[in-house]
Amino acid sequence: MSRPSSSQPTEVELQILRVLWEQGPSTARQIHNRLSAERDTNYSTTVKMLSVMLDKKLVKRDDRVRPQVFRVAASxxxxxxxxxxxxxxxxxxxxxxxxxxxxxxxxxxxxxxxxxxxxxxxxxxxxxx
The missing domain is CATH 1.10.1220 (Arc Repressor Mutant)
Structure with missing residues (x-):
């Protein structure tokens, strides 16, 4: 039986949120560059995590600009x-x-x-x- 999904951020999601709280709205590339300075991670993993965080409503995405910009949904x-x-x-x-x-x-x-x-x-x- 799988564990029910949580709306609370995981450890990795918290790292992404910290980047956004500190830097403000950022592209996936900017977030990845900041994360990769602290941990070994792939760009595709960062993009996937941002997608999961969108589903959990932890971040918002501005689709009107390219590249897309992500921002936190809550302080x-x-x-x-x-x-x-x-x-x-x-x-x-x-x-x-x-x-x-x-x-x-x-x-x-x-x-x-x-x-x-x-x-x-x-x-x-x-x-x-």
């Missing part, structure tokens, strides 16, 4: 929020607390991160200073 923040919601539901049974506790216990947080977490908690509790 980095929107994508991260969607992925996080799925992670919370699927891996933590909907428990935000479990996710936060696991994240904080898995790696040492920096002073800056802890200060930002405190600020956010104060804001969420209504005690914003």
């Amino acid at each position: 980095r923040q929107q994508t991260q929020k969607s992925m996080l919601k799925d992670l919370i539901q699927n891996a933590y049974d909907g428990s935000i607390g479990s996710l936060v506790l696991q994240a904080l216990s898995s790696e040492k947080a920096s002073r800056e991160d802890l200060a930002e977490i405190r600020r956010l908690l104060q804001k969420l509790e209504g005690g914003e200073k």
Whole structure:
């Protein structure tokens, strides 16, 4: 039985999205050139991945210009929020607390991160200073 397809980006799709978030709208060749600087990949693979990402509505394509230009369908923040919601539901049974506790216990947080977490908690509790 095959696994149901996900609307969430895979690791490779996230790499392509990062290129687009950083560079802005780009041709398949521009995306491929950036990817190939970091990993061994074929141009045809990049084109195929962009096709899959179009089907998943992760990117949009401007067909009015040649070569075609690809752009992200959602901002980095929107994508991260969607992925996080799925992670919370699927891996933590909907428990935000479990996710936060696991994240904080898995790696040492920096002073800056802890200060930002405190600020956010104060804001969420209504005690914003």
